[in-house]
Amino acid sequence: MPGIFEDMNWPDGKVNPSGIATELFYIPKSDIETFPEVSAVPATAGENVSLSGDFVLKTGKTFYRLHSTQGKGKVTFEKTGEKECAMVLNKGTFKFPDVDDAAKNLAKGTINSSVVFVAKLPHQSEKRYVVLGHIDYDSEVKVNGDSGDAPGSDKGITVEVEVPDFTPLPNYTGLLELSGGSLDCSTGVFTPTV
Numbered sequence: 001m002p003g004i005f006e007d008m009n010w011p012d013g014k015v016n017p018s019g020i021a022t023e024l025f026y027i028p029k030s031d032i033e034t035f036p037e038v039s040a041v042p043a044t045a046g047e048n049v050s051l052s053g054d055f056v057l058k059t060g061k062t063f064y065r066l067h068s069t070q071g072k073g074k075v076t077f078e079k080t081g082e083k084e085c086a087m088v089l090n091k092g093t094f095k096f097p098d099v100d101d102a103a104k105n106l107a108k109g110t111i112n113s114s115v116v117f118v119a120k121l122p123h124q125s126e127k128r129y130v131v132l133g134h135i136d137y138d139s140e141v142k143v144n145g146d147s148g149d150a151p152g153s154d155k156g157i158t159v160e161v162e163v164p165d166f167t168p169l170p171n172y173t174g175l176l177e178l179s180g181g182s183l184d185c186s187t188g189v190f191t192p193t194v
Contacts (some may be wrong), residue, residue: 021120031061035135054174068094077168097156107143114138130169139163
């Protein structure tokens with residue numbers, strides 16, 4: 001689908017925070033039953049870069065939470081591929097500040113697995129969640145660990161994810177099923193399971 005072009009104005013003094021939130025979410029792609037997709041006939045620029053619907057998970061499956069140290073994580077995108085076959089390569093880098101059993105287990109579990117990540121981008125007035133994952137393309141996840149080399153030095157694991165897509169960092173406004181409840185990504189409200 002070609003771009004749906006709109007004016008791109010910038011008001012003087014607009015608040016424009018950077019980075020990602022310190023909590024993000026991930027799930028093995030194999031735990032997803034139905035993947036939301038961008039509309040085949042979008043009417044607006046927003047629809048052209050937003051997933052429609054919810055992630056429907058296999059019975060008993062949920063997204064997992066992952067803490068990412070503030071100032072150490074980000075999401076990016078870049079064009080990739082040959083002329084007339086080009087796509088987007090969505091990327092994320094996340095930092096967990098320990099090499100505990102859970103961190104090493106994540107490293108082991110993602111070695112040959114496709115994993116979908118959802119990150120929140122800070123914004124003054126709206127909720128912005130973006131997806132690193134695609135129904136047709138597997139993600140590549142690299143988890144590297146570091147004990148640190150001196151008292152007070154940086155340590156932990158760095159999670160790097162890359163996934164081809166048609167859409168740069170597609171928006172997600174559906175539900176995320178988590179342990180203990182669900183997160184509405186359109187409002188940022190977590191509703192505990194009753």
